[in-house]
Amino acid sequence: MRTRVAALLLLVVALPSCGGSPAPGRSVPQDAVVVASFNFPESELVGEIYAQALERAGVRVHRELGLGPRELVLPALRAGLVDVVPEYLGTALSTVDPSAPPARDVPLARRQLQAALRPDRLQALEPSPAQNENGLAVTRATADRLRLHTTSDLRAAAGELAIAGPPECPQRPYCLPGLAQRYGITFGSFVAYLSESQRITALEQGIVDVAVVFTTDGVLAERNLVLLPDDGGLQPSEQVVPVVSDRALQVGGERVRSTLDAVSARLDSRGLTFLNWRVSVAGRDLRAEALGWLKRHALVAHDAPA
Helix, strand or coil: CCEHHHHHHHHHHHCCCCCCCCCCCCECCCCCEEEEEECCHHHHHHHHHHHHHHHHCCCCEEEEEEEECHHHHHHHHHCCCCCEEEEEHHHHHHHHCCCCCCCCCHHHHHHHHHHHHHHHCEEECCCCCCECCEEEEEEHHHHHHHCCCCHHHHCCCHHHCEEEECCCCCCCCCCHHHHHHHHCCCCCEEEECCCHHHHHHHHHCCCCCEEEEECCCHHHHCCCEEEECCCCCCCCCCEEEEEEEHHHHHHHCHHHHHHHHHHHHHCCHHHHHHHHHHHHHCCCCHHHHHHHHHHHCCCCCCCCCC
């Protein structure tokens, strides 16, 4: 029987420098599909949508939401410790197959990701229209002072600016290395913050000048921040896509595939941004928002219990 204790031991040995390992606890039933997510609110939200949709399709679910960064979650998938993860197409492809070109053509990128995942007995299901890329944000005051309209405009001043990003940013091809290679941008200093909310707070308080953010972050809709367009085309297509284990498809049968494909068909960027705003800014309950979204899209009955 797979246990959270086994997950803890394996992941600590494999990734001693990463945080966010699952805590010891109860055993996971063999007939349960383990739904995990990365450790940021949008991923947890989509993971909860997946979990509730599967439960209401009659699939037994165990949650490991907020498990950690990709460097922790991908080994857990490969080891068979988790079964379903909401991924992002372009970054998933570049992680699993670093030799793959940047994902621009979505059907081609999915086929490439499928081929790269197959040896690990994993599959990428249908991508959703929802897309969330990494972006760079500055305050309105900084944008006006430096005349910043696009990412390219940062090149002249970057050497004197501090940028906040996730701890993995210096190694990620679509973060600092990509900015240097594609744009010729090298910042004066880098400050690591684990969460996006910390990065935005540091930006607003003047601790840093630029912050790596998600383009569907609800905060961008109401605060005095400017998202700089990726005019150099660094970021790949980042459709939200369920990555699932063969075991999940065996345990849950066709219900797993059809349920997650139905969720993906209805999930778009505008709706995802709105959900992010409701949870991260308005403070609504994540599980209730996931259920509300499922009801609005007729994926569960309106009298489904919370």
